[in-house]
């Protein structure tokens with residue numbers, strides 16, 4: 001499957017990274033860095049009551065190809081911040097998403113929001129690298145990590161101040177994740193990584209198994225205020241949205257359209 005290809009690419013990238021970064025040097029540099037910005041904390045106190053927003057800086061994807069031609073990551077991040085996003089997700093994978101680690105670093109310099117490094121983490125060194133380039137959180141994808149590895153990488157991330165968003169696509173992955181943690185950030189990705197098909201019912205189906213103390217983030221294929229109301233009424237406390245915003249010339253207008261009306265609707269309906 002496509003994910004296997006991505007993992008093979010990541011193995012080569014990790015080998016190359018090992019030539020330029022060693023763990024003891026990384027630890028020394030991290031010790032001298034300012035603290036991270038509290039990614040999970042920002043999502044637990046969202047600007048729009050009822051639904052937190054992680055807005056994604058995403059140029060391209062395996063399923064859609066090029067999404068946004070006119071792509072200035074810093075300007076996009078500033079537009080998201082001005083529009084009231086709680087956190088940002090920045091794709092740093094270059095091969096499949098046309099992202100770059102330096103995009104995250106440049107965004108960090110001008111935007112105050114906590115940043116997720118969105119990549120395919122398989123090795124400790126990528127977690128150290130995430131902290132060094134300015135991330136506040138990393139994505140850990142259950143589909144590519146055995147349970148023990150997930151546990152180790154999550155512990156490492158937390159030990160250097162990073163929050164972990166742990167992503168699942170199905171019940172089997174969620175059950176493994178719940179052996180590692182019953183709290184923190186659990187992302188349910190609505191995209192089937194075998195077929196790339198998307199359905200928001202994935203969030204609804206898995207939400208019933210996510211413990212109340214965990215923060216459920218619904219990821220992928222969220223396009224409208226109605227979609228947010230749907231995942232919100234099914235237990236999502238946050239959403240991660242990329243393509244919907246990236247396809248719109250005016251990011252601020254798009255965020256207001258998708259999130260603005262919804263938060264008041266969710267407030268009115270008193271969804272938990």
Ligand SMILES: O=C(O)c1ccccc1NCC(=O)[C@H](O)[C@H](O)COP(=O)(O)O
Nearest residue numbers: 061062063064219220221222241242243
């Ligand atoms: O987006 C893809 O095509 C994709 C393919 C294979 C693995 C991961 C993929 N996407 C990563 C993501 O999780 C999304 O970028 C994120 O959830 C935002 O999704 P969307 O709002 O649909 O852009």
